[in-house]
Amino acid sequence: MGIPLTVLPLAILLHVAGCSPPPEPVVCTHGTSNCTVTNSFGSFPDRSICRAGNVAYPRTEQELVAAVAAAAAVKRKMKVATKYSHSLPKLACPGGLDGTIISTARLNRTVSVDVERRLMTVESGMVLRDLIEAAGVRRGEGAGRPPP
Numbered sequence: 563m564g565i566p567l568t569v570l571p572l573a574i575l576l577h578v579a580g581c582s583p584p585p586e587p588v589v590c591t592h593g594t595s596n597c598t599v600t601n602s603f604g605s606f607p608d609r610s611i612c613r614a615g616n617v618a619y620p621r622t623e624q625e626l627v628a629a630v631a632a633a634a635a636v637k638r639k640m641k642v643a644t645k646y647s648h649s650l651p652k653l654a655c656p657g658g659l660d661g662t663i664i665s666t667a668r669l670n671r672t673v674s675v676d677v678e679r680r681l682m683t684v685e686s687g688m689v690l691r692d693l694i695e696a697a698g699v700r701r702g703e704g705a706g707r708p709p710p
Contacts, residue, residue, distance in 0.1 A: 588617050588643050588663055599643055599654055599663060612655040617643075617663040626669065633662040640664055645689055672696045 590597040599612040615638070618629035633640045641656040645667045656662055666687030673683040675696075684693060 614661045614663045615659040619668050621668045638662045
C-alpha cells in the first residue's frame with residue numbers, strides 16, 4: 563500500500579520548503595572587508611544593495627567597545643547587523659564602503675540566570691531558539707527532556 567494521495571502534496575511541500583536557517587546576512591569578498599549586507603529574505607524590500615567597507619565580529623563586550631572605538635576614531639559610520647538581519651536598508655546600511663558593520667552573531671551567550679527571579683541576562687546576539695534552550699537547561703528541561 564502506498565502513501566495516500568492526500569499526504570503526498572504535504573510531503574512534497576515540506577521537502578521543497580525545508581527548514582534551514584537563512585544565510586548569513588553579511589558577506590565579504592576579502593575576509594572582513596568589501597561587504598554586502600542583506601536581510602533574512604536575501605534582499606531588502608526595495609531591492610537595494612547595502613554595502614559596507616568592513617565588518618567586525620566581536621565575541622566579548624571588550625571586543626565590541628574596541629570595534630566601536632576604532633571606527634569612531636576614524637569617523638566611520640557604524641551600523642549593527644543581527645544574525646538574521648531583520649532590518650530595512652535605511653537602518654542597516656552604514657553609508658557604503660566608508661562604513662562599518664558590527665555583527666552581533668558571535669555575541670550569543672548567556673550572561674547570567676536567576677532562577678528564583680525568573681530572570682536571564684543574555685548578550686545581544688542571542689536568538690530565540692538558543693534562549694529557549696538555555697532557559698530549559700537551567701531548569702533541567704533542556705536537551706530533549708520534557709518539562710515536569
